[in-house]
Amino acid sequence: MNMKRYFKDARADLLTYAGVIIAFLVISALKSNGMLNRSQTGLLVPICCYIVMAVSLNLTVGILGDLSLGHAGFMSVGAFSGVITAMGLMNVIPSAPMRLALAMVVGALCAAIVGFLVGIPVLRLNGDYLAIVTLAFGEIIKELITCLIVGVDSKGLHVIFNVNGSKTANDLTLLDGGRIIIKGAQGATGTKTIATFTAGFILIMITLVIVQNLVRSRHGRAIMAVRDNRIAADSVGIPVTKYKMMAFVTSASLAGAAGALFGLNYSNLAAAKFDFNTSILVLVFVVLGGLGNIWGSIIATVILYILPEALRGFSTYRMLIYAIVLIVVMLTTNNPILKNYFASLRSKFGKSREKEASAS
Amino acid sequence: MSESKKRRAGLESVSPVVPVQTTYYVPERDVDKSPILQCINLGISFGGLKAVEDFNLTLGRTEIAGLIGPNGAGKTTIFNLLTKVYQPTHGTILLDGRDTANMTTAQVNRAGIARTFQNIRLFHNQTVADNVLIGLHNEMDYGMLGGILRLPGYWRAEKIARNRAMEYLALFHLDQHADELAGSLPYGAQRRLEIARALATNPSLLLLDEPAAGMNPSETAELMENIVKIRDTFHIAILLIEHDMSLVMNICEGIAVLNFGRLIAKGNAEAIRNDPTVVEAYLGRKGAKE
Numbered sequence: 001m002n003m004k005r006y007f008k009d010a011r012a013d014l015l016t017y018a019g020v021i022i023a024f025l026v027i028s029a030l031k032s033n034g035m036l037n038r039s040q041t042g043l044l045v046p047i048c049c050y051i052v053m054a055v056s057l058n059l060t061v062g063i064l065g066d067l068s069l070g071h072a073g074f075m076s077v078g079a080f081s082g083v084i085t086a087m088g089l090m091n092v093i094p095s096a097p098m099r100l101a102l103a104m105v106v107g108a109l110c111a112a113i114v115g116f117l118v119g120i121p122v123l124r125l126n127g128d129y130l131a132i133v134t135l136a137f138g139e140i141i142k143e144l145i146t147c148l149i150v151g152v153d154s155k156g157l158h159v160i161f162n163v164n165g166s167k168t169a170n171d172l173t174l175l176d177g178g179r180i181i182i183k184g185a186q187g188a189t190g191t192k193t194i195a196t197f198t199a200g201f202i203l204i205m206i207t208l209v210i211v212q213n214l215v216r217s218r219h220g221r222a223i224m225a226v227r228d229n230r231i232a233a234d235s236v237g238i239p240v241t242k243y244k245m246m247a248f249v250t251s252a253s254l255a256g257a258a259g260a261l262f263g264l265n266y267s268n269l270a271a272a273k274f275d276f277n278t279s280i281l282v283l284v285f286v287v288l289g290g291l292g293n294i295w296g297s298i299i300a301t302v303i304l305y306i307l308p309e310a311l312r313g314f315s316t317y318r319m320l321i322y323a324i325v326l327i328v329v330m331l332t333t334n335n336p337i338l339k340n341y342f343a344s345l346r347s348k349f350g351k352s353r354e355k356e357a358s359a360s
Numbered sequence: 361m362s363e364s365k366k367r368r369a370g371l372e373s374v375s376p377v378v379p380v381q382t383t384y385y386v387p388e389r390d391v392d393k394s395p396i397l398q399c400i401n402l403g404i405s406f407g408g409l410k411a412v413e414d415f416n417l418t419l420g421r422t423e424i425a426g427l428i429g430p431n432g433a434g435k436t437t438i439f440n441l442l443t444k445v446y447q448p449t450h451g452t453i454l455l456d457g458r459d460t461a462n463m464t465t466a467q468v469n470r471a472g473i474a475r476t477f478q479n480i481r482l483f484h485n486q487t488v489a490d491n492v493l494i495g496l497h498n499e500m501d502y503g504m505l506g507g508i509l510r511l512p513g514y515w516r517a518e519k520i521a522r523n524r525a526m527e528y529l530a531l532f533h534l535d536q537h538a539d540e541l542a543g544s545l546p547y548g549a550q551r552r553l554e555i556a557r558a559l560a561t562n563p564s565l566l567l568l569d570e571p572a573a574g575m576n577p578s579e580t581a582e583l584m585e586n587i588v589k590i591r592d593t594f595h596i597a598i599l600l601i602e603h604d605m606s607l608v609m610n611i612c613e614g615i616a617v618l619n620f621g622r623l624i625a626k627g628n629a630e631a632i633r634n635d636p637t638v639v640e641a642y643l644g645r646k647g648a649k650e
Contacts, residue, residue, distance in 0.1 A: 209508070210508050213507060213508045213509075213510060214504070214507060214508055216507075217502075217504075217506075217507025217508070217514065218493070218496075218497050218500045218502070218507065218517075218518075218521075219504050219507055220507070221486075221490060221493055221494050221497065222494065222497055224483070224485075224486060225483050225486075225494045225497075228483040228484060228485055228486065229481050229482070229483055229484075231445070231477075231481060232477070232481035232482065232483065233483075233494070234445075234464075234465040234466050234469075235443060235465060235469060235474070235475055235477075235481075235558075236469060236474070236494060236495045236497065236557060236558070236560075236561050237466050237467075237469035237470045237497060237498045237561050238466055238494070238497055238498075239464070239466045240466070246504065
């Protein structure tokens with residue numbers, strides 16, 4: 001009986017993978033047949049990045065149960081370390097996909113390290129306090145990156161930390177043929193855009209494997225135990241801080257990988273892009289998709305990311321309509337009557353399927 | 361009552377200067393073995409309030425012992441001290457001879473103490489089976505990477521753990537409810553599940569905080585049988601806090617009575633029942649005279 005439930009969970013995971021793969025194949029086919037216009041194809045990579053962001057934030061907010069408002073900070077760490085890696089190694093590794101993969105790995109590692117350092121003070125807190133401190137750290141990361149001036153030449157990487165605002169890219173004293181990668185507040189400039197939709201798809205699949213398998217392992221159960229009842233988790237021998245950190249760092253590193261992909265999708269990218277608004281945007285995806293619901297996060301991200309673009313026809317009223325749609329969706333998904341209705345539909349559907357299975 | 365008689369009954373008046381060895385009562389079968397738990401002059405103060413003071417207790421390896429006392433006497437505080445939810449301000453706790461002074465709550469659990477809570481603390485949003493699987497957390501050995509990549513060790517450990525979880529559930533007649541959410545179980549079943557989860561951590565000492573609270577007489581009777589069955593099956597010591605005197609007097613071999621944070625009596629059921637200080641603590645001075 002226990003195993004039955006287990007297979008049901010496994011089936012849900014497999015359906016998620018299948019859904020993503022089918023979506024990828026369909027969109028790829030449309031793209032190669034020229035059925036998507038330029039602005040539509042331009043959305044593909046950012047959507048992939050935001051899906052990874054939403055799924056990884058769901059690990060912190062939904063699975064671990066800690067409200068984090070600084071997720072964009074980890075994304076920016078990944079973005080800029082990824083851009084530095086890809087641009088810095090341009091002459092060493094000629095293959096763009098290799099550089100992209102390496103940039104994402106470096107982005108993930110850097111974000112994981114920052115996540116760990118931020119996690120040490122943050123995870124001592126709970127609830128509202130934790131949320132506000134993550135918000136503060138997100139802003140700190142953004143400000144620090146704004147101070148960064150980075151260039152590369154034949155001698156290697158040059159980094160200036162422009163704290164008092166007196167230095168410019170000229171202070172890097174690059175040799176001839178050197179390249180400026182990050183120009184302080186202007187952010188990354190002249191980046192070669194090597195991000196591809198396929199890379200985004202692979203990153204989503206890796207993220208799904210990591211998050212879904214983690215949730216179904218003893219570590220994932222421990223993380224959910226900490227969320228549900230901290231004292232009880234402690235009493236059954238689960239070191240609370242360790243598992244909070246595990247979820248937080250995993251979430252940060254996935255955000256870092258998404259950031260690297262995002263950073264390499266634009267030739268110009270300022271640190272200001274990864275502000276509080278971006279964190280909240282991702283949080284909206286997660287909450288709307290359902291806390292702890294991975295599949296929901298993906299759907300919500302796709303719909304809510306496309307919606308403002310689709311509403312361009314309404315010009316000035318675009319964001320107003322977007323906001324109204326958000327409110328209506330939040331209200332209806334939380335309406336108990338509708339919830340029960342969907343639950344009854346689901347159980348009917350599930351039962352008929354089980355009957356079929358036993359009959360065959 | 362002479363001093364020697366008192367000692368034989370395991371009954372000791374309030375006197376912190378008496379050496380520990382002479383004060384303990386353990387069942388005869390455990391006398392020759394080292395005790396599983398020793399509390400020596402254990403105490404905690406919250407600011408100026410001494411919630412527990414000079415608490416001495418020794419538990420035999422397979423003893424079922426009771427901790428009783430009026431409301432606010434400090435019984436649950438003692439459980440919280442034993443499991444390091446609170447850090448004791450005085451005294452020592454020896455678990456199987458090991459000092460637990462530097463251990464955290466999770467480490468104490470791995471060292472051998474499992475507990476239940478007065479106000480049930482289950483993982484309500486997770487299934488009954490998952491609750492026990494969380495209890496089996498430290499019994500599984502695969503790492504985070506093994507879990508994510510689903511290496512052979514993952515499947516092996518998960519399969520063994522799932523079978524074991526079902527065994528624990530069957531012991532408490534919960535196997536029929538394995539896939540239900542823990543929060544949806546009736547009250548009595550939730551209490552049993554909490555005990556099953558605690559047992560899953562493979563303890564050598566089980567602390568039960570008011571296990572019979574809110575149960576009807578037939579459920580209490582079943583619980584009593586279960587507690588004895590747990591001791592006989594797993595060969596562990598059980599210390600329980602309980603207000604249901606029929607349960608305490610029937611199954612507890614040793615009973616410690618607490619009042620205002622101090623131990624006022626220790627001994628077997630017979631001795632406790634006839635102890636004037638105990639009667640006074642429960643009924644007041646006038647009741648003791650009558």
